Amino acid sequence: MLAIPSSIIKNMIAHARELAPHECCGILSGTEHTIAEAYRITNILAALSEQDLTRFDGAKLTDLQRLSPEERADIAFQMDAREMAMAQRDIRSKSLDLLGFYHSHTFSPARPSQTDITIAMEFESYRAKLHLPEPFHLIVSVEHSDQPSIRAYRIRESKPTEVPIHTLP
Amino acid sequence: MIKVRIPTPLRPMTGGKSEVEIAGNTVSEIIDNLGSAHPGIKERVYDEKGEVRRFINIYVNEEDIRFLTGKDTPLKDGDEVSIIPAIAGGS
Numbered sequence: 075m076l077a078i079p080s081s082i083i084k085n086m087i088a089h090a091r092e093l094a095p096h097e098c099c100g101i102l103s104g105t106e107h108t109i110a111e112a113y114r115i116t117n118i119l120a121a122l123s124e125q126d127l128t129r130f131d132g133a134k135l136t137d138l139q140r141l142s143p144e145e146r147a148d149i150a151f152q153m154d155a156r157e158m159a160m161a162q163r164d165i166r167s168k169s170l171d172l173l174g175f176y177h178s179h180t181f182s183p184a185r186p187s188q189t190d191i192t193i194a195m196e197f198e199s200y201r202a203k204l205h206l207p208e209p210f211h212l213i214v215s216v217e218h219s220d221q222p223s224i225r226a227y228r229i230r231e232s233k234p235t236e237v238p239i240h241t242l243p
Numbered sequence: 244m245i246k247v248r249i250p251t252p253l254r255p256m257t258g259g260k261s262e263v264e265i266a267g268n269t270v271s272e273i274i275d276n277l278g279s280a281h282p283g284i285k286e287r288v289y290d291e292k293g294e295v296r297r298f299i300n301i302y303v304n305e306e307d308i309r310f311l312t313g314k315d316t317p318l319k320d321g322d323e324v325s326i327i328p329a330i331a332g333g334s
Contacts, residue, residue, distance in 0.1 A: 097332075097334065099330070099332075118298060119331075122297075125287070128252060129250075129252040129328050149333050149334050150331065150332065150333030150334070151331060151332055152298050152329065152331040153329040153330045154297055154329065155295075155296075155298050155299055155328075155329035156297065158300065158329045158330065159300055175330050175332075180334070181334060182334045186332075187332065187333055187334050189331075189332055189333040189334075190332040190333065193331050193332050196251045196328070197330060199251070199261070200248060200250075200325060200327060203248070203323075203325065204305050204325070205305055
């Protein structure tokens with residue numbers, strides 16, 4: 075179970091709608107199983123060089139290389155590292171934890187893609203050394219813009235398991 | 244020597260190693276020496292202006308170097324440097 079205030083759910087959906095067809099992304103802070111705050115982070119994918127794109131896995135890389143820089147942000151996101159670091163600093167100053175990450179899918183359901191899983195596992199490989207808790211991975215689908223859906227997952231050993239969301243007033 | 248953690252996308256340049264030991268007194272020296280030992284890495288960490296690329300964070304122990312003294316951050320034996328790409332994903 076992951077508890078999220080309704081204002082934060084609305085904020086994430088609004089973020090996804092504002093950036094569609096591009097994917098949005100952000101960080102969530104809180105304690106244990108309750109989200110306290112969301113930080114919008116810039117998706118810098120369109121600004122990445124061809125060389126930078128090689129941080130993505132083979133299949134996604136091939137897809138990205140076929141698209142114009144602008145279109146690439148429709149099928150993927152890359153968080154701005156500086157903004158992510160600033161958010162992490164703010165989270166620590168409030169004695170909260172980095173509890174999760176969210177991003178939108180603008181043309182597909184709210185399920186982790188192979189790229190999401192691969193990069194979640196990459197994060198997992200260094201997470202403990204930075205003393206960060208296991209994150210929740212949230213996906214906001216605005217595939218059907220009048221019926222947005224939001225789902226949370228734990229991703230362990232490359233297997234996503236959905237975690238029910240409890241909306242707080 | 245400083246232990247440097249190498250992210251998955253850069254491991255082909257370190258022969259698959261996730262950690263390497265590199266000599267250096269500052270983060271900048273570590274990246275330079277890492278680049279000499281493993282050609283190609285420095286260009287992947289720095290942009291054309293010599294700044295850390297926008298999707299990469301460099302940590303000394305648990306602190307981002309942006310909140311220390313950047314690339315001039317001094318290092319001592321036992322410190323660990325982690326090169327970590329910010330979270331990404333896709334549909």
